[in-house]
Amino acid sequence: MNWRQRLGAFIGGFDAGQHHRRLRGFRATRAHVNALIAAAGPDITARARWLVRNNGYAVNAVESWAANTVGDGIKPISKIGDAGSKEELQRLWLAWTDEADAEELTDFYGLQRRAAREVFIAGEVFFRIRMRRTSDGLTVPLQLQMLPSEMLPLEQSGIAANGNAIRQGIEFDRIGRRVAYHFLRRHPGDSTDPELSGETVRVPSSEVIHIIDPVEGGQLRGVSKLAPAIVKLFLLDQYDDAELDRKKVAAMYAMFVTSPAPENPLAPAEDDEMPDGVEISPGQIVRLDPGEDVTVGQPADSGGTYEPFQYRTLLQISAALGIPYPYLANDMVKGNFSNSRLALIEFRRRVSAWQHAVMVFQLCRPVYARWMDAAVLSGALTLPRYEANRARLLTADWLPTKWDWVDPLKDANAEIAQIEAGLKSRTQAIAERGYDAEQVDREIAAERERERTLGLDFRRPGSPAQGVQMVSDANEDPEEDTPSETDDRDDAEDRPRPDEDQT
Template identity: 90%
Template sequence: MNWRQRIGAFIGGFDAGQHHRRLRGFHATRAHVNALISASGPDITARARWLVRNNGYAMNAVESWAANTVGDGIKPISKLADGARKEELQRLWLAWTDEADAEGLTDFYGLQRRAAREVFIAGEVFFRIRLRRAEDGLSVPVQVQMLPSEMLPLQKSGSARSGNPIRQGIEFDRVGRRVAYHFLRRHPGDPTDPGLVGELVRVPASEIIHVMDPVEGGQLRGVSKLAPAIVKLFLLDQYDDAELDRKKVAAMYAMFVTSPAPENPLAPLEDDEMLAGFEISPGQIVRLDPGEDVTVGQPADSGATYEPFQYRTLLQISAALGIPYPYLANDMVKGNFSNSRLALIEFRRRVSAWQHSVMVYQLCRPVFERWLDLAVLSKALVLPGYEVERPRMLAADWLPTKWDWVDPLKDANAEIAQIEAGLKSRTQAIAERGYDVEQVDREIAAERDRERALGLDFRRPGSPAQGVQAVTSEEENAGTEDTKTDNRPTTSPEEG
C-alpha cells in the first residue's frame, strides 16, 4: 500500500477512493482514452458491426437513432437578404443534393443518415471532398465520398517526412493543428478490392471531414455508442437462443423407449433395430414388446422470471445506448401516455444537442461552405461581393426534420397560444417544424389568391386568418361607403 492509499485509509473521505474489501477487485485504468481506443477500438468496432448485422435490438437501435437524428435530412435555409438570390441559391442547392454522393447511391441527406449510422456503430466516419471537372456535367463541380473508420488505421503513429507527428493516422503540425490524414487505399477487410493491401495515401486535412462525438478532452478518434452495451447484448442474445432451443425441444414431444438388456450388449445393432423414437399420430395404438417402457421427455419451462428478466436487461441496454425502451424493443405496451411523453422529451433534447454540435457543425457547415465557394467560382451562382462578404453570405439556418406530435391537437393549441401571447414567433414555430417561414408565407399567399379567384375558402370558421381577412373586407367596404356619403368640406394642405 503506497502513501496515498495509507493517507486515504486514515482520513476516510470519498468511499469511492478507498481500497477496502468491497472495492478490492475494482481495478480502474488510468490510461487516456486515446490509448484505450488504440488498444481496443478495432475489436469494439468489429463486435458492434456484428451485433448490428445479427442482433435485432442493436439493429433497431441504430435505425431509430438515424431516423430521429436525421430523418428526411437536416436542411439549410440561407440568410441572404436578397430574396431573389436566396431563392436561386436554394434551388441550386436542392439540385446539387442529388449529385452529392461520389458513389451515386443516395443524395446528400442520405449521406447524413449514413453518417449518423456510422457514428453510432463505429464512433466516427470520414468524408472526402472530391473536386470534379466542368465536363462532368454537375450543377456544382464537387462531390462527397464517405470513408469508414477502418480506412484510417489506429496503429499508424510516428513521424512524417516533414517531422510532423502522426497520431492514430492523423498528422499534426507543430502547434497541434490537423494537416493530413494517412488513409489506406483499400478497406483492410475487403479482399474484393484489387488495391494493394496496407498501402497508405496522405490526404490533406482540407479535403477531409471527420465526424465524431468527442466525449473526453484530447480525444482523437471516436468510439462506438454500442460499447457500453456490447456485452449485455451478446449475452442476452445467447440466452434468448438457449431459451428458444429449449422450447423447440419441448415442442417436439420426444419419447424414449427402455428395453431389457440384450443378450449380447457388445454386438452392434442392425439398422432396422435402431429406433430414433416413435412417430405418433392422433388415435394411434402402439404395442410394445414385453419389458419395454416409454418415457416422455419433459424439458424445464422458462418460468415466470423470463419476462421480468428480459425487461430489466433491456432497460439497462436502453440506458447504455441512450435510446428509449419502446424504440429499442418496439414494445409500446409497458408505457402509458405520460411516461412515453417524458421519455420522448428527454430523448429529443439529447438528439437536438447532437444534431447541432456534431452533425451540423462537423458535416453540414463544411460541406455547405465548400459547395458555395465552388458554386461562385464556377459561376453556377452569381453573388456580387462574395469575396468581401463571404462570412455573411455563408450564414444559414440548418433545420432538422420536424418532430411528430404525441397529441397533435393539444400540442397545436399550445403552440398557437404561445404565439398569440407573444412567447414565440411564427418564424420560430415554423422553423421548429423544418420549414422556411418566407417560403411558407409565399405558399399561403398564393393559395389565398387562388381561393379568392375561384370563390373558395378552406379555412376553419373563426380561425385567426379568416377573421383578419373578414375585418379587412369590412373596413374596406366601410371606407368606400364613407367616401360616398361624406359631404364634409375638404381642407387643403395650405389650410392645415
C-alpha cells in the first residue's frame, strides 16, 4: 500500500477512493484517453465492425442512429436577404448535392448518413475535399472523398521533417494547431491493391474534415460508440447460439440402446457387432435383443429464465449505446404509450445535441463554406461584394429531418395553439419540420390563386386558412360586400309595419 492509499484510509471521506475489501480488485488506469485509444483502438474498431456485420442488435442500433440523426439529410436554408440571389443559391446547391460524392455512390445527404454510421462504429470519419477542374463538367468544381478511420494510422507518431510533431497520424505545429494528416494510400486491410501497401501521403488540414465526438478533453482520435457494449453483445450472441443448439437437440427424437456388458470388456468389438442405431417409423414395433434397454434423450430446458435474462441484458446494452430499447430490439410490446413517449423525448434531445454539435458544426458548415467559395470563384454563382460580405452571406439555418409525431392529432392541435397564443411563429414551426417558411408561403399563395381560378376550395370549413381568405376577399372589393344606404331604405320599406294586416 503506497502513501496515497494509507492517507486515504486514514482520512476516509469518499468511499469511491478507498481500497478496502470491496474495491480491492478495482484498479482503474490513470492513462489518458489518447494512450488508451493508441493501445486498444484498432481492436475495438475491428470488433465493432465484426458485430455490425454479424450481430442483428448491433446493426439495428447503427441503422437506428443513422436514421434518426440524419434521416433524409440535414439541409441548409440560406439567410441571404435578396430573394432572387437566395433562390439561385438554393437551386445551385440542390444540383451540386447529386455530384458531391467523389465515388459517385450517393449524394451529399447520403454522405451525411454514411458519416453518422462511421462515427457510431469507429468513433470518427474523415472527408478529403477534392477540388476539380472546370472541364470535369460539375455544377461546382468540388467533391468529397470519405476516408474511414483505419486510413489514418494510430501508430504513426514522431517528428516531421519540418520539425512539427506527429501524434497518431495528425501533424501539429509548434503552437498545437493541426496542420496536416498523414493518410495511408490504401486501406491497411484491403489486400486487393498490394502496390500501395504502407505508403502514406501528407494532406494539409485545410483539405481534410475530421468528424469526431470526443468524450474527454485533449482527445485526438475517436472511439467507437459500441465500445461499452461490445463484450455483452458478443457474449449474448454466444448464449443465443447455445440456446438454439439446445433447442435443436431437444427437437430431435434421439434414442440410446444400452446392451449388457460383454464377457471380455477389453476385447475390441467386431464391425458387425457395432450397433447401427434403431430407426423407427409411425406404428412400428421394434424388438430388442435380450438384455438391451432404450433410453430417450431429454435435454434440459431453459425454463422461464431465458426471456427475463435477455430483456435485462438488452436493457444494459441499450443504455450503453444510448439507443432506446424498442429501437434496439424491435420489441414494441413491453413499453406503454407514456413510457415510450418519455424515452423518445430523451432520445431526441440527445440526437438534436449531436446533430448541431457534431454533424452541422464539423461537416455541414465547412463543406457549405468551401462550396460557396468554389461556386463564386468558378462563376457558377454571382454574389456582389462576396469577399467583403462573406461571413454574412455564409449564414444559413441547417434543418434536420422533421420528427414524426407520436400522436399526430394532439401534437398538431398543441402546435396550432402555441402559434395562436404567440408562443412560437409559423416560421419556427415550419423550420422545425425541415422546410423554408418563405418557400412554403409562396407555394400556399400559388395554390390559393389556382383554386380561385378553377373555383376550388379544399380547405376544411372553419379552418384559420379559410378565415384569412374570407378577410382577403373582403379587402379586395369592399363596395361589393358592404350594403349601401339605398339598399337599407329599400329593405326598410319592404319590411311590414307592426300595425299592418299580415294576412
